[in-house]
Amino acid sequence: MNYRHAFHAGNFADVVKHATLARILTHLRSKPAAFRAIDTHAGAGLYDLSGEEASRSGEWHAGIGRLVTAPIAHAVHALLKPYLDVVAALNKASPFVPAEAGTQGQISEQSERPPDSPPSLKLRRAKAAESIEARPASALRASAGWEGARRSPPQTQYALTTYPGSPALARAFLRAQDRLVACELEPKAFAALAHNLARDRRIKTIAIDGWVALNAYVPPPERRGVVIIDPPYEDGADFARLVQSLELAHRKWASGIYLLWYPIKGRQEPDALARSLKRSGIARILRAELAVAATSVQGPLGGCGLIIVNPPWTLADELSVLLPALAKALSSRNSNHRLDWIAGEN
Numbered sequence: 001m002n003y004r005h006a007f008h009a010g011n012f013a014d015v016v017k018h019a020t021l022a023r024i025l026t027h028l029r030s031k032p033a034a035f036r037a038i039d040t041h042a043g044a045g046l047y048d049l050s051g052e053e054a055s056r057s058g059e060w061h062a063g064i065g066r067l068v069t070a071p072i073a074h075a076v077h078a079l080l081k082p083y084l085d086v087v088a089a090l091n092k093a094s095p096f097v098p099a100e101a102g103t104q105g106q107i108s109e110q111s112e113r114p115p116d117s118p119p120s121l122k123l124r125r126a127k128a129a130e131s132i133e134a135r136p137a138s139a140l141r142a143s144a145g146w147e148g149a150r151r152s153p154p155q156t157q158y159a160l161t162t163y164p165g166s167p168a169l170a171r172a173f174l175r176a177q178d179r180l181v182a183c184e185l186e187p188k189a190f191a192a193l194a195h196n197l198a199r200d201r202r203i204k205t206i207a208i209d210g211w212v213a214l215n216a217y218v219p220p221p222e223r224r225g226v227v228i229i230d231p232p233y234e235d236g237a238d239f240a241r242l243v244q245s246l247e248l249a250h251r252k253w254a255s256g257i258y259l260l261w262y263p264i265k266g267r268q269e270p271d272a273l274a275r276s277l278k279r280s281g282i283a284r285i286l287r288a289e290l291a292v293a294a295t296s297v298q299g300p301l302g303g304c305g306l307i308i309v310n311p312p313w314t315l316a317d318e319l320s321v322l323l324p325a326l327a328k329a330l331s332s333r334n335s336n337h338r339l340d341w342i343a344g345e346n
């Protein structure tokens with residue numbers, strides 16, 4: 001296992017994945033019944049954007065760095081707010097625990113606070129969203145109470161130094177009755193994860209193979225929740241085991257929401273994935289893809305995809321607004337996105 005997410009934390013692919021995850025978590029916490037989040041490949045939980053790995057790659061500048069200063073339409077901002085509020089809360093207090101050493105305090109008190117639910121919003125299709133007048137309304141400004149001038153130059157109100165991985169993001173949405181199980185196999189990443197998410201009785205961090213965990217922890221006692229499956233795809237093996245593992249889990253817990261992330265370096269593996277998902281017989285599967293640059297097998301990651309099984313009923317509409325907006329905000333050219341049902345709904 002060579003993959004270290006610290007190089008990629010906060011890049012465009014994290015932004016798409018985490019913005020979508022935040023929509024799912026917002027939906028889950030909109031009902032009083034308890035939910036469980038199961039993160040099979042959790043990573044370190046928190047990432048130091050000024051640390052060696054993130055600085056060396058610089059990927060986050062074109063991801064979260066760009067998003068928080070981009071002019072964003074109102075409707076889009078409302079959908080991103082739960083995600084961006086977590087990022088903002090984490091950075092205001094900034095008690096960062098390094099992923100490798102991990103000896104200081106834990107995630108800020110503020111990030112424990114449930115993010116605000118987005119205001120009720122009549123969702124429109126992407127075209128309508130595009131026509132809404134663009135406003136510079138980054139989360140940073142919004143969280144600082146900025147609601148004013150339409151065209152003042154975007155600027156951050158604080159330095160962006162810490163980025164939440166999927167388990168830290170999920171934690172911010174937990175209420176007293178909700179639970180999070182975060183699994184990580186690589187020892188250093190696990191040590192950081194355990195430290196970063198410590199002292200919270202709602203959360204279990206477990207050093208376990210995520211594929212084993214997927215089979216072992218479903219169905220959860222709550223019977224509602226989300227499984228996040230985000231392996232590193234270091235070789236072809238992760239693509240190969242995705243569908244089989246999902247099928248097994250789905251057989252045990254058919255009503256769970258499953259969020260799968262995959263890289264796009266060419267069409268062969270993503271298309272094969274879609275074909276086998278179609279054959280799986282799983283009834284409701286939504287696919288969202290975003291490319292911010294030309295994709296190639298050798299070069300840096302240009303695109304990524306998400307598979308959402310049993311998406312909350314509002315998610316397809318929400319993504320139809322978010323995807324084009326993210327494509328615009330995160331890419332200067334060659335951007336591409338698509339949203340379709342692999343099974344069900346059409």
Ligand code: SAH
Pocket residue numbers: 001003004005017040041042043044045164165166167183184185186189208209210211230231232
């Ligand atoms: N989900 C995280 C990023 C995870 S990156 C986020 O969104 O913030 C993928 C992680 O999977 C890496 O930390 C890697 O160490 C871990 N990993 C690799 N193989 C694994 C396995 N078999 N089981 C669990 N974790 C694994």
